Amino acid sequence: MARRAAATTAPAKPTVILGIDIGGTGIKGAPVDITTGELIGERFRLETPQPATPEAVVATVAEVVKHFDWHGPIGVGFPAVVKYGTVSTAANIDKSWIGKDAAGMIAEATGCSPVAIGNDADVAGLAEATFGEGKGKGGLIFLCTLGTGIGTALILDGKLIPNTELGHIELKGMDAETYAAESIREKEDLSWEKWAKRVNRYLTAIENLFWPDLIIVGGGVSKKAEKFFPLLSLRTPVVPAALQNEAGIVGAALWAAARL
Known part of the structure; x- marks a missing residue:
């Protein structure tokens, strides 16, 4: 047998x-x-x-x-x-x-x-799409981390489009992250109002290029969203990253x- x-x-x-x-x-x-x-x-x-x-x-x-x-x-x-x-x-x-x-x-x-x-x-965008502000949401989500530089992620209907590097688009004749990163606010001792204008100019450029359905702002500065979010004027909804530094x-x- x-x-x-x-x-x-x-x-x-x-x-x-x-x-x-x-x-x-x-x-x-x-x-x-x-x-x-x-x-x-x-x-x-x-x-x-x-x-x-x-x-x-x-x-x-x-x-x-x-x-x-x-x-x-x-x-x-x-x-x-x-x-x-x-x-x-x-x-x-x-x-x-x-x-x-x-x-x-x-x-x-x-x-x-x-x-x-x-x-x-x-990877931060992947986390937000899975467990954070992008969970269960379709359309195009743009995430940017404002820190030493500007990191970016695009998520389309829950799928990550890797290595977009949109923190390096040209803005005011310079690399965007050398104009609007959180480190620049600290280095130049910018007020929240002046820095918010720079962030707004950057996010407006992204809006005009990609027409996202949602913008998520991450990085350590997202914990201080109340200081600059009210100063932004964008057509796209903007929210701080739910997972923040995690x-x-x-x-x-x-x-x-x-x-x-």
């Missing part, structure tokens, strides 16, 4: 993934429950090394991973265009990153696998989950 072949089942996908958000001033992370978007425990943050060379940043990421005694998959939000784990631009990081296999470097330094890396604004961590974990 022939024996029946033993049934095989695919291993269950993890529901908790370590998300890491690499920013211009800080590198932070936390394990994320990807079914709810909630952080498991307190996030851990270290200063971004200066200069932010590949070796220095990877070593700092490894410290974050070690803090959580993590040995599973990792998702990373990175401030650059990232194609298949390799860095293609370096507007707000050290130029030596260009061409580097960031995913491979982090995997080697941490001993963790797999490591999935996406643009930081893209969006990058949550989105990085979701980015990795989609690639397991």
